[in-house]
Amino acid sequence: MTPEQVSGVFDAGESFVENTIAAALVVIWLVVLALHLARPYMLTNVRKFTLRLGADLWWIAYVALRDILLAQVFLGSFIFFYPDVVSGKDLPITGCVAAVCAFGALLLKLTSKGEGDMRSWRWQSWLLAAGALLYIGPYILGVQLTAIDNSFAKQLASILVTSQNVGWGLWLSYLSAVAVGVMGLIAVVYNLRQTTTSRSKSSAA
Amino acid sequence: MTADDLATALTQGGAGWLYLSLAAVLPILWAFTLMVHFARPYVVRFLQSLTLRFGGDAVWLSYILMRDGLMLITLALSMIFLMPNLYIGLGLPITAPLATVGLFGALVLKLTRDADDDPIAWRWVSIVLVVSSVLYIVPQIYGLEAADQVDRLTQFGLGWVPGALTAANPDAGTINVAAWPILIVSLGLVAAMGAFLFWRFMSGLGTAQPEEGTQPAA
Numbered sequence: 001m002t003p004e005q006v007s008g009v010f011d012a013g014e015s016f017v018e019n020t021i022a023a024a025l026v027v028i029w030l031v032v033l034a035l036h037l038a039r040p041y042m043l044t045n046v047r048k049f050t051l052r053l054g055a056d057l058w059w060i061a062y063v064a065l066r067d068i069l070l071a072q073v074f075l076g077s078f079i080f081f082y083p084d085v086v087s088g089k090d091l092p093i094t095g096c097v098a099a100v101c102a103f104g105a106l107l108l109k110l111t112s113k114g115e116g117d118m119r120s121w122r123w124q125s126w127l128l129a130a131g132a133l134l135y136i137g138p139y140i141l142g143v144q145l146t147a148i149d150n151s152f153a154k155q156l157a158s159i160l161v162t163s164q165n166v167g168w169g170l171w172l173s174y175l176s177a178v179a180v181g182v183m184g185l186i187a188v189v190y191n192l193r194q195t196t197t198s199r200s201k202s203s204a205a
Numbered sequence: 206m207t208a209d210d211l212a213t214a215l216t217q218g219g220a221g222w223l224y225l226s227l228a229a230v231l232p233i234l235w236a237f238t239l240m241v242h243f244a245r246p247y248v249v250r251f252l253q254s255l256t257l258r259f260g261g262d263a264v265w266l267s268y269i270l271m272r273d274g275l276m277l278i279t280l281a282l283s284m285i286f287l288m289p290n291l292y293i294g295l296g297l298p299i300t301a302p303l304a305t306v307g308l309f310g311a312l313v314l315k316l317t318r319d320a321d322d323d324p325i326a327w328r329w330v331s332i333v334l335v336v337s338s339v340l341y342i343v344p345q346i347y348g349l350e351a352a353d354q355v356d357r358l359t360q361f362g363l364g365w366v367p368g369a370l371t372a373a374n375p376d377a378g379t380i381n382v383a384a385w386p387i388l389i390v391s392l393g394l395v396a397a398m399g400a401f402l403f404w405r406f407m408s409g410l411g412t413a414q415p416e417e418g419t420q421p422a423a
Contacts, residue, residue: 001206006214010222017226056260063251064267071240078233082350106240110247114254170357177346187243188335194246195324 018079018089025076026139029098029132032073035066036128039121067109073131074102081177086169090146091162092138093169096176100183101131107183111190224291225349227282228298232345234279235304235338241272242334273315280308283341287392293384296373298344302391306398307337313398317405344370 042062049055077099079085086096105127112120142160145153162169206214248268255261285291286301298304311333318326348370351358358364368374372384 001211006211006218009215010218013222014226052256053259056255056257060255060260060264064264071237074240075233075237078236081232081346082229083346083354084350084352087353110244114250170354184239188331191243191246191331192328195328 015089018085018091021076021079022089022091022095022139022143025073025095026136028069028073028076029135032066032069032102033128033132035062035069036125038062063115067106070102070106070128074099074106077102077135081173081180083170083173086162086173087166089163090143091169092135092143093160093162093165093172094134094138095162096173098131098135100176100179101127101134103180103183105131107187110187221295224285224295224297227285228295228301228345228349231279231282232342234275234282235341238272238275238279239334239338241268241275242331244268269321276308276312276315280305280312283308287388287395289388292388293373293380294375296349296371296375298341298348299370299372299381299383299387300340300344301372302388304337304341306391306394307333307340309395309398311337313402316402 042059046055046059049058077095080091080096080099085091092098105124108120108124108127115121138160142157145157146161146164148154158164162173245268248264252261252264255264283301283305286297286305291297292302311330314320314326314330314333320326320330348367351367352371355364355367358366369381371381372388373380
């Protein structure tokens with residue numbers, strides 16, 4: 001074994017981790033979308049409880065699972081903002097745009113009037129559906145076609161896989177990072193304004 | 206390659222891989238820390254919708270535990286940026302030690318002021334966290350994680366960016382001129398804040414503690 005082969009072992013380990021994250025994100029996106037759409041079912045069950053404690057716990061468990069998984073989708077998608085990873089690994093080309101959709105849904109949750117804000121809920125649903133489509137579509141029709149020896153499959157992969165379409169992949173990654181940065185700034189300003197508002201309310205009281 | 210050489214190569218390679226993986230995971234942890242910190246209005250709103258105090262307490266407890274625990278874990282992992290062998294030896298993000306200082310500063314603010322009920326303290330913690338996260342995430346992603354993109358970036362006149370954003374280039378054997386000053390200033394600031402905390406703790410021993418609030422401010 002040579003020293004180059006030793007570093008190759010660790011490079012392979014890194015690839016394995018990144019490819020596993022990319023594969024796991026397909027499942028997490030599906031679960032997030034399913035939990036989001038399961039809201040009416042959860043509400044029906046909440047009304048069936050005879051104890052308020054059970055109803056509260058059920059609702060807390062649902063909201064916590066739904067929101068934490070959505071946050072995990074965005075955090076897992078962080079690899080799509082790393083230029084070396086985007087250009088070197090087989091990743092879905094619109095994975096970074098899907099991350100922007102997930103972050104947008106989180107921002108809407110933060111700035112909405114609460115669980116009953118149906119306008120915000122509708123926008124969140126559209127963003128989650130778009131995110132899931134933008135992630136799962138190119139993953140199945142691009143990343144999962146790289147080992148298929150067929151001209152159509154190769155053509156699809158050359159469009160939908162970041163390592164085979166580096167130019168587009170990097171531009172989308174940079175633009176998505178800017179979009180997330182802007183939305184993050186909106187979240188910070190919203191938070192700072194909230195403290196100003198609550199402070200002036202308490203001084204008025 | 207002898208057995209000893211192989212063992213050395215594996216352990217050294219493994220250590221380097223571990224540290225660089227930590228550096229790569231930290232932007233995610235930073236993002237998570239910020240997300241949980243700035244989710245406060247959402248959590249407070251949700252808390253107010255619960256019908257039992259038990260549920261409210263459970264949610265608030267979990268939220269605080271996750272928010273502060275994440276900050277602490279991020280700080281613990283960020284301590285590697287204060288170690289010269291790692292920061293300069295591996296060429297980690299140039300402003301990473303300053304980000305560690307900022308995170309420590311935010312935790313010091315939390316310890317010395319009630320950032321949940323004092324809006325000014327909360328605002329300071331938020332601003333320090335945002336600035337520190339930018340100081341870490343930007344050089345990590347566009348420095349370390351863009352090291353292979355120099356040729357592509359040169360086409361836009363930005364080929365110097367990855368080099369300027371990392372503490373050193375171990376392959377070329379060069380060290381960024383700003384690396385040592387940043388590291389020394391950061392070490393000094395961390396030591397000063399640690400000493401301040403210790404002094405405050407010692408001087409507060411035996412004096413009456415302020416009454417603790419149980420309800421978060423909206």
